Amino acid sequence: MINISIRQLRYFEALAVHGHFGRAAEACAISQPALSLQIKELEDTLGAPLVERGPRHVTLTPLGETLMHRARAILLAVQEVGDLARAAASEISGPLHIGMIPTIAPYFFPEVIHALRQHFPKLDLVPRESKTKTLVEELKAGRLDIAIMALPLHDPSLQEMALFEEEFLLVRPPSHRSQPVPRLESLHKASLLLLEEGHCFRDQALDFCNITPDSNPSLMEGSSLSTLVQMVGAEIGLSLIPEMALPIETQSADVCVSRFEQNQPTRIIGAFWRKTNPLGTSLEAIAKVIGALRSEDNPLTSA
Amino acid sequence: MINISIRQLRYFEALAVHGHFGRAAEACAISQPALSLQIKELEDTLGAPLVERGPRHVTLTPLGETLMHRARAILLAVQEVGDLARAAASEISGPLHIGMIPTIAPYFFPEVIHALRQHFPKLDLVPRESKTKTLVEELKAGRLDIAIMALPLHDPSLQEMALFEEEFLLVRPPSHRSQPVPRLESLHKASLLLLEEGHCFRDQALDFCNITPDSNPSLMEGSSLSTLVQMVGAEIGLSLIPEMALPIETQSADVCVSRFEQNQPTRIIGAFWRKTNPLGTSLEAIAKVIGALRSEDNPLTSA
């Protein structure tokens, strides 16, 4: 029977990530020789080298690569076993890694954290803001427990739960205040300011306006909603912002914010977690608390 | 970070299987206190009891049950990491657990073992004979590396490889020798002898003859092909046997064996293994050697 230890897999993963015995050892909070020995032992039991030792950095051998995949899966499964305990406890406690997309995070995180502290005082919240793609990766790798993102996602390994619907609002320069609200379909002709590549809000907006980035030369980009609103205030163009950003982003800029008169676009925001996460039930309760914060004005559930 | 060891999971699995600290310890080749301590430690790190201690036997708590599922998955993944090494070696070696369905095993195992010893001398073959359902379970649990069964199976976690086609032959009492071969479709009117419930060969035969067990009161059952042939020899009825059983089973019985004149029924025999088994490539080579034994007379591949 093969005698590898979880410890060896942990060290090996660190070595793969850092590509350097010394730094990997540091990451594992052990000395470099200690890590070297465990790697050596792992190589011995497998009967083949796992890394190629270079003078400046080490790289994985093909066998090392395949082991890495399997090791990650095992380490995730082990971590989930650890979470079994927390799931069994009457009250959820310990660190909870929670992620949110950038177009929501700055406006929603404060109240989410406040509400979760109220409902689950034993929880130690570790918030993170990233784009959807990163959040999904982090969820799957077990570095996040739950993420708040826009639906739909269609990832079979993730559980999704819709929380509330959010409107897209039109932001125009102050000079437009007297003009009528343009129709959504006419926006492709305007100078539209949108978030840079990778933000789901950008894709949603493009989708609603029926725009492909190439076909619209007057499209301009910003890296945050705040920037966009400021640029609109400086008469550079129009933009869309999610409802949630309204109170904060329009405070410091002189802009004209309007709903559309018809075909008001919206997106649905939901919570996501690994289906295999033993904390599932707790995460559902947490998601419900988060959803309740917004569902008063915007109820998705008919409760 | 949770500090669970693979050792603890192994011991816990043994305890779950045996329901008894002493016997589980024996199965793990350690002393009872050693196992008790590891279980206790596991319970401590998870913060909740995993087993309910009874005076005669222990039973898993609900948490223990869920842990068991996850532990098995982890242990299987670890075992597969162990197999990575063997897969990396130039020549496949070590123990290979191979299963076969009962209607093939007695006739085919000898030549399969002989051929595999020739081609893979470092392999230590561990053969087992079981019905399809059991073989599938054993494959998935990692207690079998490869199984030879009838297609189709449609199990998404298993890789299948067709090896050869095998005919179903009609076995009649010696008195029928002068009579013409009945048509396959007329067999449901005859006194048909078939294998008992659970053999895939039985289901295949029923299927070919368009019989449902209930609708045919003259159906009789035996627990082995050998029994069936002997009963046919004793004029008790007719039967079907797979081609492969022919040389052995008809040696010691005075029966009349015939192919059908039309609609000759066949089944396809194939090899199966876990898709995640790192030995996959080796198992493919092994399966090819097995298939080559029969594909001379019965080629499935157009080689």
Next chain:
DNA sequence: TAAAAATACTCCATAGGTATTTTAT
């Protein structure tokens, strides 16, 4: 009260630390 698990203790294997040498560019 009897079978079985928990506890007490002792021992040894091994993970980890520090100091040092070897290696490869």
Next chain:
DNA sequence: ATAAAATACCTATGGAGTATTTTTA
């Protein structure tokens, strides 16, 4: 020549053994 990994050696944690006590139907 230098950064980095391997080796040597020591220490200490903890896993396993034997003997014994506690538990509970």
